[in-house]
Amino acid sequence: xxxxxLKDYWITETLRLxxxxxxxxxxxxxxxxxxxxxxxxxxxxxxxxxxxxxRDGLAATIEKWSGNARLAFWAMALxxxxxxxxxxASALGTGHVNLLLALVALLGLHAITYVFWLLSxxxxxxxxxxxxxxxxxxxxxxARGPDATLAPQAxxxxxxxNNGLRWLLSSISHGIWVxxxxxxxxxxxxxxxxxxxxxxxxxxxxxxxxxxxxTQGIGFLPHFLxxxxxxxxxxxxxxxxxxxxxxxxxxxSSWLIGAIMxxxxxxxxxxxxxxxxxxxxxxxxxxxxxxxxxxxxxxxxLSAHSEHIGVDAPAPALQTARRNTLPxxxxxxxxxxxxxxxxxxxxxxxxxxxxxxxxxxxxxxxxQRHQLLAQITNQTVPALLIVCDAAQTPDRGTLHFITDxxxxxxxxxxxxxxxxxxxxxxxxxxxxxxxxxxxxDEQLHETPQTLSQWIQAN
Amino acid sequence: METNQVLHLAVVxxxxxxxxxxxxxxxxxxxxxxxxxxxxxxxxxxxxxLFLNGQxxxxxxxxxxxxxxIALLDYLDQLKAQAGQGSSRFDGPGSIHRFxxxxxxxxxxxxxxxxxxxLLECDAGLYVIDIRDPVLAKHRDELAILSRCGKPLVPIxxxxxxxxxxxxxxxxxxxxxxxxxxxxxxxxxxxxxGEEQLYQKLALVLDTHANTLKALxxxxxxxxxxxxxxxxxxxxxxxxxxxxxxxxxxxxxxSIKNATTLLQDVIRLREQESIQALLTHYRFxxxxxxxxxxxxxxxxxxxxxxxxQALMEMGIQVSKGFVAGAMAGAAVDVxxxxxxxxxxxxxxxxxxxxxxxxxxxxxxxxxxxxGYREISLDDAIIRLLGIRSLQLLNAxxxxxxxxxRPIMLxxxxxxxxxxxxxxxxxxxxxxxxxxxxxxxxxFETGARRNAAIKSLARKLH
Numbered sequence: 001x002x003x004x005x006l007k008d009y010w011i012t013e014t015l016r017l018x019x020x021x022x023x024x025x026x027x028x029x030x031x032x033x034x035x036x037x038x039x040x041x042x043x044x045x046x047x048x049x050x051x052x053x054x055r056d057g058l059a060a061t062i063e064k065w066s067g068n069a070r071l072a073f074w075a076m077a078l079x080x081x082x083x084x085x086x087x088x089a090s091a092l093g094t095g096h097v098n099l100l101l102a103l104v105a106l107l108g109l110h111a112i113t114y115v116f117w118l119l120s121x122x123x124x125x126x127x128x129x130x131x132x133x134x135x136x137x138x139x140x141x142x143a144r145g146p147d148a149t150l151a152p153q154a155x156x157x158x159x160x161x162n163n164g165l166r167w168l169l170s171s172i173s174h175g176i177w178v179x180x181x182x183x184x185x186x187x188x189x190x191x192x193x194x195x196x197x198x199x200x201x202x203x204x205x206x207x208x209x210x211x212x213x214x215t216q217g218i219g220f221l222p223h224f225l226x227x228x229x230x231x232x233x234x235x236x237x238x239x240x241x242x243x244x245x246x247x248x249x250x251x252x253s254s255w256l257i258g259a260i261m262x263x264x265x266x267x268x269x270x271x272x273x274x275x276x277x278x279x280x281x282x283x284x285x286x287x288x289x290x291x292x293x294x295x296x297x298x299x300x301x302l303s304a305h306s307e308h309i310g311v312d313a314p315a316p317a318l319q320t321a322r323r324n325t326l327p328x329x330x331x332x333x334x335x336x337x338x339x340x341x342x343x344x345x346x347x348x349x350x351x352x353x354x355x356x357x358x359x360x361x362x363x364x365x366x367x368q369r370h371q372l373l374a375q376i377t378n379q380t381v382p383a384l385l386i387v388c389d390a391a392q393t394p395d396r397g398t399l400h401f402i403t404d405x406x407x408x409x410x411x412x413x414x415x416x417x418x419x420x421x422x423x424x425x426x427x428x429x430x431x432x433x434x435x436x437x438x439x440x441d442e443q444l445h446e447t448p449q450t451l452s453q454w455i456q457a458n
Numbered sequence: 459m460e461t462n463q464v465l466h467l468a469v470v471x472x473x474x475x476x477x478x479x480x481x482x483x484x485x486x487x488x489x490x491x492x493x494x495x496x497x498x499x500x501x502x503x504x505x506x507x508l509f510l511n512g513q514x515x516x517x518x519x520x521x522x523x524x525x526x527x528i529a530l531l532d533y534l535d536q537l538k539a540q541a542g543q544g545s546s547r548f549d550g551p552g553s554i555h556r557f558x559x560x561x562x563x564x565x566x567x568x569x570x571x572x573x574x575x576x577l578l579e580c581d582a583g584l585y586v587i588d589i590r591d592p593v594l595a596k597h598r599d600e601l602a603i604l605s606r607c608g609k610p611l612v613p614i615x616x617x618x619x620x621x622x623x624x625x626x627x628x629x630x631x632x633x634x635x636x637x638x639x640x641x642x643x644x645x646x647x648x649x650x651x652g653e654e655q656l657y658q659k660l661a662l663v664l665d666t667h668a669n670t671l672k673a674l675x676x677x678x679x680x681x682x683x684x685x686x687x688x689x690x691x692x693x694x695x696x697x698x699x700x701x702x703x704x705x706x707x708x709x710x711x712x713s714i715k716n717a718t719t720l721l722q723d724v725i726r727l728r729e730q731e732s733i734q735a736l737l738t739h740y741r742f743x744x745x746x747x748x749x750x751x752x753x754x755x756x757x758x759x760x761x762x763x764x765x766x767q768a769l770m771e772m773g774i775q776v777s778k779g780f781v782a783g784a785m786a787g788a789a790v791d792v793x794x795x796x797x798x799x800x801x802x803x804x805x806x807x808x809x810x811x812x813x814x815x816x817x818x819x820x821x822x823x824x825x826x827x828x829g830y831r832e833i834s835l836d837d838a839i840i841r842l843l844g845i846r847s848l849q850l851l852n853a854x855x856x857x858x859x860x861x862x863r864p865i866m867l868x869x870x871x872x873x874x875x876x877x878x879x880x881x882x883x884x885x886x887x888x889x890x891x892x893x894x895x896x897x898x899x900x901f902e903t904g905a906r907r908n909a910a911i912k913s914l915a916r917k918l919h
């Protein structure tokens with residue numbers, strides 16, 4: 001089974017959107033290639049989409065959009081570099097650096113957006129981050145053409161399937177922040193290397209001890225990476241407008257860079273790695289859900305249940321038995337009544353027979369047929385009443401036999417039996433077929449009323 | 459390999475017993491052949507191929523009905539007598555081959571000859587019986603002729619739901635001929651798992667193709683489940699579409715009235731579309747029912763969606779705000795614009811979708827401020843749409859592809875959340891998201907909408 005790439009799913013989803021918005025795409029010839037493969041339907045859907053994409057140039061549109069998206073990312077990264085440089089430069093200022101304000105300037109926005117990102121996990125709607133959304137928006141703005149808006153929409157849809165979009169947009173956002181932080185730290189290192197700075201803290205209402213604990217608390221984690229923590233003495237010496245010696249300034253700068261490095265860069269980097277891992281995971285789980293209404297028609301057409309094979313030869317014209325019109329024979333012997341292919345449950349005789357009538361009984365089998373034919377060939381029968389069951393189908397064999405019989409007697413009546421308990425009957429069909437066979441309307445009877453000569457008079 | 463062989467089956471039987479109907483039901487193709495209450499409606503052999511995972515598995519052949527069995531048996535006897543009594547070549551298939559060489563096989567017995575020729579080519583025959591017919595000598599003679607082909611015959615007892623019938627008589631008669639295993643299958647109203655049962659029973663008789671038949675049975679079961687799941691998703695989508703739909707109109711009464719009429723038309727059209735889609739999904743072609751706009755029972759289904767009577771008949775509680783007459787089924791939203799729906803959702807939505815949503819929300823709120831109103835569909839109508847669709851689904855599942863009668867809906871079959879109780883939360887969510895409606899010009903189909911459709915569909919089960 002072939003493994004499908006993200007791009008395959010992307011193409012499939014783009015096509016689904018296009019067909020849902022603008023109607024189905026012609027695919028008759030392509031379908032022949034796919035229909036009879038043994039793969040599951042979801043694979044066939046993807047196969048069809050990639051074939052259509054290749055034919056209609058949809059793949060190129062998607063290629064273009066992913067190019068744009070990449071471009072948008074690099075544009076944002078470039079901006080981030082400038083922002084990082086600007087941030088570092090403004091935080092350090094010209095000579096004297098207020099430590100807390102510098103820390104807020106360097107990490108404040110980052111901290112707020114990071115907290116927002118964490119809070120977004122509590123919200124039910126997973127729209128992603130602001131930066132991530134900006135990246136999507138920029139990608140859309142760069143795209144031109146009829147399918148251009150569908151491509152990013154499809155991208156969002158497939159990624160949204162397993163919450164992948166949140167992780168992807170988070171990755172973009174963290175990535176931009178990593179770039180920004182790196183640029184900021186590089187700028188700071190450059191500035192610190194090239195210029196003389198003094199570090200200090202100022203307060204009107206806070207006690208000195210709180211600064212000691214804040215500073216040492218912040219420096220605790222960076223210390224593990226080798227960044228220095230200023231001692232309580234140095235902290236106390238750096239208050240207000242007092243300045244400690246040059247070695248203290250080096251310790252302060254190490255502390256500041258350590259804080260930015262750990263709480264800014266490394267935090268974002270760790271988050272980036274986590275998000276990239278989650279994105280990958282989500283992308284691996286993408287699949288086509290063929291039960292979605294959007295795929296209804298397609299699933300039916302891709303998984304054919306049956307097809308016509310055709311006919312063996314054209315159908316012949318409908319055959320009918322024909323009755324010969326014979327010269328009337330001299331009446332002799334007694335009239336005959338016979339029940340033809342009646343249900344074993346049907347009462348016999350259907351009415352009390354007149355004494356002059358000979359009751360031939362129910363007739364069904366081949367042997368009985370032969371016997372009757374022989375009988376009426378040998379002796380002249382003046383009149384024959386055939387009782388038939390109108391609930392059954394008047395088939396060709398029965399009609400042949402009725403015409404065969406009627407050819408041998410001078411007068412034939414046919415009584416079409418209907419059953420009140422069985423409202424469905426084929427009376428009109430019997431009449432039509434018997435008339436085609438050459439029987440006159442007055443020979444066909446639906447009720448015993450018209451058969452008075454056969455019924456025993458009371 | 460045994461499983462790669464295509465099984466060839468000839469569908470044979472007396473005339474007008476439902477052979478073509480069986481083919482239609484087994485191929486899920488309402489367009490197969492021609493069906494009428496006439497002898498000799500089918501006068502040629504027509505084939506259809508069934509696929510298993512895209513590969514041909516079974517070929518079924520619809521044959522003309524046998525009508526002249528008694529005379530044909532006479533003729534076969536005559537041929538045998540002419541050839542001499544001792545000739546064993548004229549027993550069994552030999553006698554049939556001999557008959558097929560005679561001129562009568564293209565004259566009086568042309569139909570019968572086509573049937574026998576096809577049966578000789580096939581692996582087995584399905585002998586279709588209309589159990590409303592009594593067992594007659596002609597049927598026995600027919601079976602005698604068919605059995606001379608030397609192929610296994612499997613009786614299919616059709617019209618099982620009809621009474622009075624001759625089921626016992628038939629079983630006895632078939633037993634006397636050594637045909638002890640017969641399959642009950644009503645081509646017009648097959649059992650829900652009728653097809654699966656049919657192939658499983660066939661597998662018992664035709665053991666050389668048992669694997670194919672069992673796999674086919676399993677596949678049909680799988681496909682049926684899938685078709686059902688998709689159908690529920692389709693109904694859920696309909697409900698999401700109509701719940702999300704809203705129409706903005708100026709605030710004066712006249713405009714609201716006009717807007718309501720437009721809304722009603724849009725919703726009616728959507729329902730029609732949904733019915734057509736469900737019919738197509740279950741492979742019933744709307745064009746197969748030329749006399750009616752839709753093959754739905756006159757009356758109840760013909761009842762307009764916005765007629766209060768339609769709601770009453772389904773037993774749907776109507777809220778106090780429900781208006782009858784020209785404004786029926788419309789909920790005029792004065793100020794809230796769905797903003798009151800789930801504050802938590804809203805806050806989450808605002809945080810998450812500031813970038814996307816500000817534009818749309820902005821436009822809607824601006825509309826409010828300028829005295830516009832939003833017209834949306836009343837809850838009761840959404841319930842009605844859901845119930846009607848579920849009834850249709852139930853009817854379609856139980857329907858054979860040979861059924862020519864209009865579709866009957868059973869009001870009793872649907873109960874549960876749509877009839878009473880709160881509307882599912884997916885519908886409430888859709889209410890606040892007009893872009894979820896396919897009829898909206900700002901239609902957006904995203905992952906969240908799909909997820910809502912799926913979870914709503916699960917609740918409809």
